[in-house]
Amino acid sequence: MxxxxxxxxxxxxxxxxxxxxxxxxxxxxxxxxERGLVLRTVANLSTTYNLLDPSSTFGVTLEAQDSEGGQLLSEVRVFAQFVDNTVVDDNDLSSSEAQVATIPASAFSEGPFGFPRADLIVSLSEALTGTGTDSGIVDGGDAISFRLEAQLTDGRVFTNRAAGTVANGSFFSSPFAYSAGINCIPVTPVIGDYELNLTDLYGDGWDGAFITVTIDGTDTQYTIAGGSAASFTISVPDGTTELVFTYTPGAFEEEHVFELLAPSGETAAAGGPGPTPGEIVLNICS
The missing domain is CATH 1.20.5 (Single alpha-helices involved in coiled-coils or other helix-helix interfaces)
Structure with a gap:
């Protein structure tokens, strides 16, 4: 014991x-x-550029957090780079990184939790001009990458390249870096014949799911009533002012796949297994 x-x-x-x-x-x-600063991503305002609309924007809402409640922030510098993802003949046309905007501390206002917040918004034309990129070389599938630098009032700078910075995704959602894809989203309907191909991976139909095509207020639904596949031709006549494709889910979503070919023959949209419900965004560059 x-x-x-x-x-x-x-x-x-x-x-x-x-x-x-x-x-x-x-x-x-x-x-x-040594304590620094994080720029927390509070919200994604817009994450995709439209090549057919130079005024389309990339945007996020930022929240500055530091040991002084965000009061150490002096300014946020925004750098951008055009990324050529559609390289032809090994001719990579990606640009060098360049500063395209500055957000001073005065542009931040107090958020609901007492930390300063501000919106970072950069249009496609601003990004291309700032990086010295000719819009004629840009294609659907390319991207604009962004990197942020947060300078403190004592001169220190934090970014995704600095030791001690919370980088590339974290508990605080403070990556200091973003990527905005560039798509070709028609601002007016593209006329002609579309080909809609539906597939059910199990082979028993779409289990209540369907795609609705709205042409000038008239809705038509397309689905697989039974079997593993179905194809449809959708004619969009000259003079059409409204064209909307919408996916409505059903049961066994992991079995559903679709592909929509534009009149040019390129893939305008694709989804699945388990397509995203709601309006289908088209990407038609030709």
Whole structure:
């Protein structure tokens, strides 16, 4: 029994020593680690550019968080680079990185949790002009990448390239970097014959799911009543002012796949398995 008591006392002493040691380490870290700033992504305002609309924008809402409640922020510098994802004959036309905007601390206003917030919005024309990119070389599938630099009032700079920065996704959603894809979203209906191909991976129909095509207020639904596939030709006549494709889900969504070919023959949209419900965004560059 005496040995047991001794072991218990020794164990308690070891735990106490470890606890004291950990407290000292924590205190030392808190006293010596340099604190910086994160730019938390509060909301995505728009994440895709429309090549057919130079005024289309990329946008996010940022929230500055630091040890002084965001008061250490001096400004946020915005850098952009055109990324050529449609390289032809090994001729990569990607641009160098260039600064395209600056958001001063005065542009931030207090958010609902007491931290300063501001919207970062850059149009496609601003991004291309700022990076020295000729719009004639841009194609659907290319992208604009963004990198942010947050400068503090004491001169320190934080970005996704700096040691100590919360980078490339984190608990705080503070990547300091974003990518906006460039699509060709028609601003007016593209006329001609579309080909809609539906597939059910199990082979028993679309289980209540369907695609609705709205042409000038007239709705037509397309689905697979049974079997593994179905194809439809959708004619969009000259003079059409409204053309909307919408996906409505059903049961067993993991079985549903579709592809929509534009009159030019290029893939205007595709989805599945498990297509995203709602309006189908078209990408028609030719």
């Amino acid at each position: 005496r040995k047991l008591k001794i072991y218990i006392l020794l164990a308690m002493g070891l735990v106490t020593a470890m606890s004291c040691s950990e407290e000292k380490i924590v205190d030392e870290v808190l006293q010596t680690v």
